[in-house]
Amino acid sequence: MVHSSLPIDAQGYADRRQRFMAHLGGAAAVIPAATLVTHHADCEWPFRQNSDFWYLTGFDEPDAVALFLPHRPEGERYVLFVNPREPGAEVWTGRRWGTEGAVDQFGADVAHPRSELAQHLRGYLKDAEGIAFRTGHHPAVESVVLEVWSEQLDRASRRGAAALGLVAPCPVLHELRLRKDPAELDRMREACRISAQAHELARAAVKPGMNERQVQALIEFHFLDQGARGPAYGSIVAGGDNACVLHYIDNQDPLKDGDLLLIDAGCSIGDYYNGDITRTFPVNGRFSGEQRALYELVLSAQESAIATVRPGGTAEEVHQTALRALVEGLLDLGLLAGDADGIIEQGAYRHLYMHRTGHWLGLDVHDVGAYRLGEHHVELDPGMVLTVEPGLYISDRLPVPDGQPEIDDRWKGIGIRIEDDVAVLKDGYEVLTATALKDVASMERG
Structure with a gap:
């Protein structure tokens, strides 16, 4: 109590x-x-x-x-x-x-x-x-x-x-509830601050041979140590191919040299406001060529999507911006083939990117509020908070659609998601989770 x-x-x-x-x-x-x-x-x-x-x-x-x-x-x-x-x-x-x-x-x-x-x-x-x-x-x-x-x-x-x-x-x-007042936004900043600190601590500590569960323990200890109630949801700590399972929470495998580690974790503070952050980085501190190409693509798609957040915009515009950037980048890399418009219309990308680009955030992690009213998408207003989280998941779990290229083994087992929490302001947006770094240089070390 x-x-x-x-x-x-x-x-x-x-x-x-x-x-x-x-x-x-x-x-x-x-x-x-x-x-x-x-x-x-x-x-x-x-x-x-x-x-x-x-x-x-x-x-x-x-x-x-x-x-x-x-x-x-x-x-x-x-x-x-x-x-x-x-x-x-x-x-x-x-x-x-x-x-x-x-x-x-x-x-x-x-x-x-x-x-x-x-x-x-x-x-x-x-x-x-x-x-x-x-x-x-x-x-x-x-x-x-x-x-x-x-x-x-x-x-x-x-x-x-x-x-x-x-x-x-x-x-x-x-x-x-969809439109947060200034006091609520301050509480969400606090949840995001603690969550971002935990991600920074985890990236600094990770090395080959550690176990996913050890990284989870480090993150969740920081939540509790900073006075939060604990994790806002089941922390995802997914090394290598495990990152291609969107809601992976087993968190029990060793972290291998040469793999990426995807961490999706955020805290819930005393009055139940939540952070929700995903970062992906190389376990050994260095991207391979394929990992770097996909990471730079996801990061560029996310940054383009965040830049569209503004009053009068919509969550659908945020998603479509990220989606188009991903599809065009995958065409350049040879992981998709054809015309970007046709691929998007047919959904021929969904074996590589199968989720939406974000959700409302607040007292619930997947917070309440409509995304569309009838045929019209809900416009973004000051006080709304949404996640922006494009990703790519390269595996053979889903069949390759007809007309799309088979996936070369060198790409398989790479799962990348980058997620930030973004508040809509009167004059644009604020990335509440900005202190969790994500640029390529910060993801590498040594």
Whole structure:
């Protein structure tokens, strides 16, 4: 449980709640916290708060439920149901804030014990014009919400009134989360700073004969040593051909002289903001000719893609810029054949580059927010943060498309990805992960 002062002040959370409730109109929202998840037997995974709940509350305990009630009078609009103080439980799992702390420390207008949710929910939802609740994710809370909703539908039909709607809060809430405020961007800078330091330490330490797991340990030790919660996702430490497996997390093989090492790792800090960085470099400090050619191509594609990040642009433009650069470079190297436009249209490059060039980043590593609305791509706005991560993966795992050249063995087993976290600013962009070096000279040593 987190009982220290919050990196984003209470007013910041209050401002978010106010913006959220302004979008709700006359509907009431029910947003549950995460619950503890069993790892095995009676052991649980470390607790990770639900990002939507955290965004609005900053409250880091399991099983809580937050009500947002814009239809109620001032002083009754933000209600928290939390586990009460209980010495017998706290001696096992740590101190709880309880109902008093929910009000005094977290700004709730009213707080109740979690066990009283069913008792109070009817009254709080009375006269709301709808209920905003995400079904299918919180069964214990859902049964209570649906029971209250069903009762309200019955009353509405008897009175001849319009049926009360049940809607998802996600479209509104995720639109808010997509655009980070200045305080959030500062927290993401901190996550990226720690993550970048870990990559620099790893590159300096790596040498032939080390094990992938040792490099993972070095990186994740730095995360913890700097006060982060730990890795934001399963760290990928992939030597040689392992780098051609996009989500490789076995991290158990020796690092061989002459191979490249791909590291995709980032930390999650105390308030859950994340870094997400990938770097690729030679284990022995020197690129081979083929490795250097592909690395320079991926780096050039990434730099061109980052340069397109700006307000009014789109994530699709970022992807298409990187994709075209990769395809044209692969044509020059003889790994593709034909016309660049035709190859892109047919997808005849996908045996070498099979993923998109990035994703939103924030409280979740693959953060919430739409990429397109109908036929239109979402325009980039100040405060959005996205990764830019082109790559090339040369192996025989996927069949070579008809009309494309077979891959010579000298290229096989080379996997390269370069990933940075980029914030959209009013006048362009900021690379939050710039202190993790990536130029060719820095990737080589000796």
